[in-house]
Structures are given as structure tokens and as C-alpha cells.
Amino acid sequence: MGGAWNDGVAIGAVLSALLASAGLALVSRRATQLALLVQAVAGAVLAIEGLSLAGGREAELHVGSLLGVLSVDLRYDALSGLFLIALGLVAVSSSLFALGHHGAIRSRGDGFAYAAFLVSMAALFGSDTAFTFLLAWEAMALSSAALVFGPNPGPSTVRAGYIYLALTHLASAAIVVAFAMLAGSDGRLDFASMRAAAQTLEPAARDAAFLLLLLGFATKAGLVPVHVWLPRAHPQAPSHVSALMSGVMVTAGVFGVLRVIIGVLGPGPIWWALLLLALGGLSAILGALYALVERDLKRLLAFSTIENVGIIFLGLGVALIGGSAGLPVLAALGTGAALVHTLNHAAFKGLLFLVAGSIDGATGTRDLDRLGGLVRTMPWTSVLFGVGAVSLAGVPPFSGFAGEWLTFQGLLSAGAASALDPAARLAAMLAVGAIGLSAGLALAAVVKAVGSSLLALPRSTGAGAALEVGRLERGAAAFLAVATIAMGLFAVPVRDLAAAAATATATAATASVRPTDAAIVERLPAGLGGYEPLSLGVVLFLVIVATWAIARRRALPARRVPTWACGIAPTAAHEYTATSFDKPARLFFEPILRPIRSRNLEFEPGAPFPHRLTYRSHVDHLVESRIYVPVHRATIAFAQIARRLQQGTLQLYLAYTVVALVIILIVAR
């Protein structure tokens, strides 16, 4: 118990320090620097606290009462702990990065919003009542929106910001309605009472609450088809904020599913699980596909976030399958997979966004077609980029693979579970194929991003004149790089770290847990296979070193000559650009991407060769053009009709009132 008290004090101190740093950021630019230092330290403490909580300790905090009625109640458990680790790790790096990167904090308001963003996420992961959850949720949405807008937003930023605000408020509205449904007759808003009330709800009402909650959480997580804000908003924010948004904020949706859908709503019918699998699979494939055909480095990373969130939701789907079928071991495996991938993704995606920020700052562009050759001018940044990239590509023994492997194992265990309906097992197997396809596409996207930004010759003057970034900036990214490599090699301890949270979640998700089942999930099951990245890493290391030792014996020196370009002097214009690189994929996935290409040649009169060539290519985003654009058009059209009612004359409005009264009298007769 003494331990729990210490945890509570530590988290309370961190939250107070973060709040103080928000005030500090408002004072002056100089104080903002101090605030960033405070935030970095706070992040480190949060990560350490998260480790302690994930081991099974708990911490409670009750912060006063607002309006005399509602109090902010925080209760941190093992599940909160894992999300705090993700938040803490990324917060350390992004705060130090902001300190080192010129112009990262654009105004005092920016510094304030950044601090508020950190506080709201730290509070969200510990919220124990619906009120606290919504308060933190809204604060997180608004502070991040403020960071997306920035002090002097241009037209495209304003557009991205408004789309973000609209969708995030749609999400909040859905969650508020669902909470109201779950509050029960006595109106108590703490999660424990709500869970008791939820069990007495009628099935139809539970289904409705599930759909509303899923809409809210899927929007925040950036699942297709409610993802459209994510690739717009994430790249607009400064890179250290993008790192937090993509690495940690999207996982608020994952946290919501675990804490509210599983923790409060409890076990549900199998179609809940199948819906999660469908959304997860769709997001994994489309996210990776759009990442592959994207030219803007930060947008590419944002789409890849959609892919990874999709994979996390496949793990959550397995958890719900297990819960619905009364298989707590399967539920624990699915939850564990989701949590491990959440943690790993936070670290490597945070790292990649920071690196993208460094590249953007050093070259002045994020357009992959205009980068190239950075491995010579920015060697440290290139190495850091490489570390993030191999993790993102999902290859062993790096961290992205660990989460994907566990998710595979969860889905295969569901496929092998004879207690399940064959249709559900087939759905799990289709999801296996979906991860396969998305992993292949993600690898292609990684080759494209790394190859066209780091390798060969620079394709613009900005890329050619790039200088390596400062020590603090790359040190901040290096912290996450080291964490990423460690999380890849020590995937088994990371998995065990998630065991307590996964067990608790599995128990909450399962309708009837027999005591024997509860004992099984004390240590996370490994599914159908075995993957020990540390021993694999040792084997790989030894074999590669042996190969290297053999290859260097009596090796002749290499002769350096220009690249053969069929007889002409090679230039950067001969290179494959990022756009050329994804051409095969654009052709393969033509029915989905609907690529448009226009080429325009201008000739001087009488000249045989064109003096000017313009080329445009574009891919369609089906969800936007088929769902959002029609809805948008219909809304505008309806508004055009509706505004004819507004003529501004008093007599007309009185007439409306009379007509409405007559209709009500007829209906209510």
C-alpha cells in the first residue's frame, strides 16, 4: 500500500509540473525553453511510473471538485501504465527535440498548448469516471487542434484544422451520447458503477452504445473510413507534435476500446469483434497503400499510422472474439498483441516523425521527389531514419515485427480455436491475409521513403545543401531509436510487461471466467509458435559477422566510377524518383487508387522538341470521393433549400409557429 501512495504522489507531481510548465510557457520565449526541460523530465518520470504500474501497482488521485459537483478522479492501473510508458518515452524525445530544433515552438500559445496536450493525455490514461475521461478527451482534442492551427495558419492549415475539429467533435458527441446511455438510472458516472449498469441494459441498447463508442474511438484512432482528418492534421503540426499525435494520441482510441468498450460495456456478441476485424483489416491495407503512393514524407508517415492502428485493432478484434466466445486465453493474447504493438509503434513512429522534422528543417522540403543523397550530408539523421524504417517495415528482429508477429499469433489462435463458429475463424484468417498484404505494402513504402530521401544524388538544391542537425536534436531522436531497438530485441520482456494489463482486460472481456482460466493467463500465451528476437538477433549477428570476416579476406579494393547511364553523364534527373518508384503499385491497385496522369508538352513554333513539359499525377482517395464529398455536397444543397425558409419577416416566422403548432396538435392528438 505504501508503494501505491508513492506512485500517486509521483504522478500527481508530474501532472502539477506539467501544469506549471503550461503557465511557464506563457511567460516568455525563454521560459518556454525551461518549460520544455520540465516536460522532458516529466516524461521520463511518467515512463518510469508506467513501468511500475504495468507491473500491477495502482495509484489513485482525486483532484478537487469542479463546479462543486464533479471531481477529477484519476486511477492508474496496469493498463494506464502501458499507455503512460508510450506517452513518457515520446514526450522525453519530443520535448528535447523541440528544445533543439529551431522554431519548433512558434509562439507562447504554442508552448502552452503543448503542455496542455501532454497533461490531457496523462490524465486521460488515468481517468476513472466518464466526466474525467471527457474532460481530458476534449482538452487533448482542443490543445492538439491549437497546435495544428499554430499562430499564423495558412489556408491549407485552416482547412486541415477545421476538418480535424469537425471529426474530433463528431467523435466526442458520439462518446457523450454513449456515456449518457450507460450512466444508468442513478446517474453515477464512475466506470465501476457504469459497468454494473451496462450489464443490465437491453441488448439493442448495448449494441447502440457499442456503435457510438466505436465511432468515437475509431475516429480518434484514425481508422478507415473516419481517418480523413489524420493525414491532413498530423503533418500540419510541428514535427515534435506530430510525433506525439501519431505515436500517442491515436492510441487514445485504443485505450478507449480497452477501458470503455471492454472495461465498461463488457462482453458482447461476436459481430462486435468481426466489425473490429473488418475495420482493422481495411485500415491496415488502405493505410499502407496510401502511404506507398504518398510523396510528402510526413503524410506518408501519417498514412502508415493508419496502417499500424489497423493492425492494433486486429489484436483488439481477437480480444473481443475471445471475450465473446468465453476464451480468456485468446482474449489475453489479442489484448497483449494490441498493447505490444501500441507501445512499439509509439516509439518508432515518434522517432520517424522527429527525423522527418529534422529533414524538413535541413532541406526545406518534405517532398520525397525533391530529396535524395542525405546519407552523405546528414549521416546521423540517416542512421536514425534507418532504425525507425526497419521497425516500420516489420522485419525481424526489430520492434515492428514483434507486434505484427503477436497479432498473427492471436489471429491464428482464433483460426485454430475449434470452439468458435467457422465464419468467425475464417474472418480471423482473412485478417491474417490483410496483415500480410499491408506488411508487404509497408515494406515497399519504407524502401521508397528511405531510398528516395537518403540514397543516390540529391534532386534539389535544398537537399544538396543540407547540413546535419544539432546534437540535442539528433540526441532526442537517438533516445527513441535506442528504445526502439531495445523493444525489438527484448520483445519477450515487453510482452510480459503487458501481461498484467492483458489479463485484467481479458477477464473484463469474457462473459464467464472460470477460476482455472484466470490462472492460465497469468503469463501471456505465445500463441502457436515461438519468437525470441534476442536469440535470433544473436544468430543473425554471428552469421553476419562470420560472412563479413570471410568476405574481407584478401578483398580487392573497389574502383569508384560514375554510374553507367547508357553512355551519357549521369545526373540526378536520371534517378528513379519517389513518384516513379510507386508506379507499379499504382498500376496494380488501379481500381482502388484510380491514378490520374496528365502530361502537357509545349512547343515553340517550328521547334522539334518541346521547350516545356508539365506533368501532373494524382491518386484518388476513394473514401473521400465516395463518402465525404457526396455528404458534403448534399449538406450544402440542403442548406441552400433550407435557407429559403429564412426570409427575415416576422409574419412568416409567426406563420411557421402556427403551422408547427397545428402539426403537433394533429400528431399528438
Add this chain to the structure above:
Amino acid sequence: MTVLLIVQGALVFAGAPLFAGISRKLKARLQYRRGPSIWQPYRDLRKWWSKNAVESDASSPLTSLVPVLVLGVMAAAAMLVPILSTSSFAPGMADVLVIVGLLALARLSLALLALDAGSAFGGMGSSREVAIAALVEPGLVLALAVAAISGGSTDLSVLAARGLELGPALLGAPMLLAAAAYVIVAIAETGHEPVDNPDTHLELTMIHEGMILEASGRRLAMLMYAGHLKFVVVAGIFMAVFLPFGAVGDAGATTAGAPADNAPVALVVAVAAAVLKLVVAALGLGLLDAGLAKFRILALPSLLGLAAVLAVTATAAYLWFPT
């Protein structure tokens, strides 16, 4: 078991180039050419090994690092696959998803190497390779998933042991369909017709050759040797999952019913069976190379989609009609 592993290592690492030689020989004979000797791949490797490398002045250290990395990863993968028996060099590490992941790691490195020199040919090969690999992946994991859920494991050793136990009963309709799917993706994965032409040097069509166009000398030798090992890895997965017959089981006895004290006989049977399977696979690829024209690249989604559909059908067959 130690003897088995030593023999397996010798077979895999010394024999890998031979299968490419056999495959090329058959192709040449079918084209009414005499063709080079089946030992030609060894001569090529020795020749490249002792030449000095020429590298682009636009290239980074990646150009010298990647060949070592690719060969090392492929050698590790080749050591993890059980071929002569149900065990591999590293017990408990023969997880098929991890081995597929190692193939992806090698592909990632090679695709980056291809972009390093800034040559358009490298970019062409690299971009096609990764796009085709993305289409290969679902069929590959789904075909293996069928075996994993029916065998209850993703570990190749466990799957091979179970296959030996079941005997021909292993190959029910679901496994046959999954095997067909695997064969299609294996052709694409090893770079043979109708997906890629292993002999072409015509820049508009080459994929794998395009990626290694800038490699030379010892580096080329390492990359080519890694390619030979890859054939054994991809075929070895197939053998462990779908066709383990002839391999030495856990107790040291073969399925033919040889007693456990008859280990030398079992070893000879296992070697003969493994060589036979690998030679048949090499001849099959040679036959395809000679008999099929390369598909238009736009037709590849249909071919590789077919593999995924076969694998899903296999899954459905297993789930609704388990034998």
C-alpha cells in the same frame, strides 16, 4: 542429430548453386541449346569472388554493407529451416513467420541497395520487386496459415513432425489447395517465369537482375549465392510444411518404418529424399522458364491473387470440412 545437421549444412550450403545449374541446364536443353554445365554457377561464383568490385561514385557505404547483410540473413534463414530431419540448427527458432520475415529483411536491404547508385535500372528493379512482393505476401502467409491452424503450430519442426506422423493423410484437400497457392507465390518469390526471368539482361523486363545490376566482384558473388540459398529456403519451407516424407523424425526413425538403431539408413534415405525434392523443384522451375513467356506486369495481380484465393479456399475447406 548432430551428424544430421552437419550433413544438412553441407547439403544446403554446398549444394545450393547446383539447383540453379540444373534448372538452367533443363531450360537450355528445352530450347535446343546444349547450355552450360550444371556446375557453371560454382564457376561463376568463383570468378566473381576473385574479381575486384566497381562501384558508383554516387553510392554510399550501403553498397559494400548490403551484400554481406543479405548473405548473412539468408544463411541464417537457411540454417533455421529443417530439411533432413525435423530439427534445425537452432531448436525452437524455426518459426515460419520469422523465416518469412527474414526473407523480407533481405528484400528490404536489396531493394535499398538497388537505389543506392542512382541508376534508373536499379530503381526499376527495386520498385517492381517490392510491389510484386506486396502481392506475394498475402498468398504466402495465408497458405502457411492453413498449415499452421491445421497443424496447431507455426514452428516448422512441429509441422514437419506432424506431417511425418500423419503420412499421406496430411495431404487432404485443404493442404493440397494451400500447397498449390504456395507453389505460385514461391515462383514469384524466387524470381522465375512467368513473374521474372532469371537470365534476362534486358533492362525493360528485369526485376531481380535489375536490382543487382550495379553490384560486381565479390559483392555480386555474395548476392548471387544468397539467391541460391533463397531457393533452398523457399523450397525447404514447402518441404517441411507440405512434403516432409522421407525426413528423419524425432525418434531417429523414418516413416518407412526403419528401426531407430538403423540411423545410417535413415540418413541416406533422408538425403536422397531431400535431394530428389529439391531437384524436382529445380527442374520444375526450369520447365516454367523454358515453357512460359513472362506475364505482362499488369497481369501479375491476377496470378498472385489466384494464390490468395486458393489459400482462402483451402482455409474454408479446412474450417467447414475438417477431415
